Amino acid sequence: MRVAGKGLIDRSRPISFRWDGTTYSGFQGDTLASALLAHDVRMVARSFKYHRPRGILSAGSEEPNALVTVGRGADTDPNVRATVQEIYEGLEARPQNAWPSLSFDVMAVNDLAAPFLGAGFYYKTFMWPGGFWEKLYEPLIRRAAGLGALGGEAAKDQSEKAYAFCDLLVIGAGPAGLMAALVAARSGADVILADEDSLMGGRLNAETLSVDGQSGHVWAGQMVETLRAMDNVRLMPRTTVTGAYDGGTFGALERVSHHLSGVPEGGVKDTFWRIVARRSVLAAGALERHIAFRNNDRPGVMAAGAVRAYLNRWGVAPGKALTLFANNDDAHRTACDLLDAGVHISGVIDSRPDAQAQGDYPLYAGAVVTGGHGRKELEAISLKTQTGTERLFTDCLAVSGGWNPTVHLTCHMNGRPTWEPRIASFVPTSGSIPGMETAGACNGAFSTAACLAEGVAAAQASLAALGMKSASVDLPVAEDTPYAIAPLWAVPGKGRAWLDFQNDVSVKDVKQSAAENFASVEHMKRYTTQGMATDQGKNSNVTALALLADATGRGIPDTGTTTFRPPYSPVPLAALGAGAKGKGFAPERFTTSHAASVEAKAPMVEAGQWYRPSYFPVQGERTWRQSCDREVGYVRNAVGVCDVSTLGKIDIQGPDAARLLDLVYTNMFSTLKEGRVRYGLMLREDGYVMDDGTTARLGPEHYVMTTTTAAAGQVMRHLEFVSQALHPEWDVRIMSVTEHWAQFAVAGPLARNLLSGVLDDPLTDEAWPFMSCGPVSVLGVAGRLFRISFSGEHAYELAIPARYGDSLFRLLVARAEAMAGGAYGMEALNVLRIEKGFITHAEIDGRVTAGDIGMARMISAKKDCMGKVMAARPGLVQEDRPQLVGLKPVGPVKQLSAGAHICSRDEDAVPTDDQGYITSVGFSPTMGHFVGLGFVKAGLGRHGEVLRMVDHLRGLDAQVELCDPVFFDPEGGRARG
């Protein structure tokens, strides 16, 4: 129920929302949790395993119980914490993991079967028969146990990634964080202040404490406004810093639009930030822990600090007759605040015999709560007092077992927290995260004054490390109450006392784990699943390991902790993967002929990041093969034009350019004459083939290298390595010019006729013999011509600055068409080169030596080259290596397939009898049959042999004859003529 005069909500702005099919109203500033509690809605969820009724436990992101589903269809967000979800007009939320309804859930029968479902039941129960686990048990268990479900429709891409840099990242905007940010900002540092709450101020918004004579929340509000007005401060509310990584990098999730009815036009739901900070201050506060007792999970049992937060921040009393169960002084504030607000306190139960009442409420000192009563809501509690037992009627029990500092981020880089007996909990170990200071409650400082002072000190230490002078800031006056606690983890007794609410782990489970010798804390965690739910055990970890320490007779420091890992709280995969859906931001590289190819309805295929035309269909053709055969015919009989700009082009200049080429290529380039082109083979240092291509010498100190499309980046990096790292003394410069030049192959018997029409000077065989190169004038534009051939025909490649590429391509194609030729695509290019036995990366796949492709003699004996030494290793030159061969079908099956394996005709097609494999195939209209390239053991000497090709995947089994890889024009007269 609402309490008059309390809370920071805006009562002039009512908001209506729906929960589980019913319309409710709340106010601006409410969370779903506070608005439901205001309407006395207690049971909001069913637990994961036993489907026990559960209510709201906390008031923050650590909430284990109140997981709900928000929205419908593509807008569904499952597993939203009701304590974090702000309400907005039209918000629609519903419970999850309950059927048919929240109040009558058939799976609650699991709770009755609990004796059989305890820790380790998976491992013990579903052992037999073996196959049943996957087929029967696991699907059943998955259906019964679970969290919320996705909407079932593809979600819109409503997330983004962002990057930020700062001098100081302050994590948490409570009193410590605000002071740290202020001191750093006043000193001139570039500050980011991130807080997971919508309202900055931390516990000051949940308490009635005062700072500098003002209400704490008023002081915090003023601090936030001061910081907001400063240019060197960025405030990031609703932003959870989820992980600490190497080099001062932090991950952070900003919930941008979850508090709005719909994502604004052009906006996003979530932003995943990568923040790089030179220094950081962790001021993440503390989380209250529970005390385990029988049925301590009944809706209505809450954290004492949360009850205080609901009262002071949201003006809500979560019950009419409240009780409190605690082992520390801090929790008594809840009773005092409730009394001040006029809420009835039925009793305060403090386990410490010497506890003193701090207000006018009935105190049961030295007493414990032994059980909760009521099924779907708390109705009463049983006490064990110093004199006997008692029963109190209550609808809300506020519990505090003390506070655990939020040390999580300090453990993300292998840091382990330190046990601090004063607060009976763990504090960060200094230096766990390089560059990080810790301050305030997360450091074990629980009074407001201590938080403020530690915030200042953390900022000063950070500034000193940054080499900045710290501005002086007055320390505000605030309470400095000492923290008094006597540890109490669990109340002994019959029945199940709960630890991990989200995974339904009880005290008994931890003891059983120890009894079965899963006594290490990491084993206990995995055996019981304590701490393995989506809250990562924020409410239960310390208690569970304290109980494990008891059960095993070790102290808590010896028992140790499990490892906290990122993220601190769940991050939607959609946010982590923002920008990567579908094509995402993957680069697309288009050639200058792209538009013309698309206009010609050529299907574009990906070649790395490039897009290249597969074939150019003409009217009447029904299959790609018809187009491909026609295009091959252009080149063999007339003239074809193909964009080859995607091949890597590397400009190499300098007095030592030739030395560089001699080192990276197996063959000589220093002897190449100006105006000539040579084919080159490149090895990796381990002796295997890296790449091949042609390199032209344009001037005495000027070469242009071409690489395959696939290896352009690798070769560029390789050349840089050789020139920078191995021979920095050489005077040579390397530049990728792939994008600078559009380059077109003009191939076929009529290639010279075609080019003569576009070149300003005559194109004669004498001036332009095979493998020549040089500058040309193309209708007045300076270009380069290379007489090289990848088709075996009389051919050229004409290069022109990229800005003329589109018009030149259209012109060349139009001229070719007038000569009964035309454009050809990748399919035809592939067939043409297989007919000639030319290799691509289908052949040189990283496992192939120069000898394997018949190029052993290309490794010059006159000089060293990269890979030469290792290429001579026995395993790389042995005679039974798979060697490049041509393949043609000779049996009744006339087809070949790439990827098929080769074996003997009289052997089974099994791996042990494997003789080789096929790398490339195509139907050759020139030869009238399929042609293929492949590698067969000692294949160079086996031409004429008939073997068997087996493709298990496509169900093909054919007889193939090994032959020379050059099917067409083996003498090469057509290219030279």
Add this chain to the structure above:
Amino acid sequence: MRLPCPICGARDHREFYYQGAAVMLDRPEPDAGSDVWDEYLHLRPNVPGAHDELWSHDAGCGAWLRVTRNTVTHEVIGAVLASEVSR
């Protein structure tokens, strides 16, 4: 992780290509023998602690760097241009 490129300044590690141990800088002579070449190419000590390694600033200036990094803490201790490593 951030790498201090001597040319570009501190940059995110995703701008870089990782090559491996910096021993690749010391290419043996062709006649050094198979043991030396085997060690150069294949044998790596895998030291816990400070480790010299090669990174290429592919998405930046294209420089090859010798980066010293602590393999236990991931602390990046420094970086120099591979071309300026004295040998």
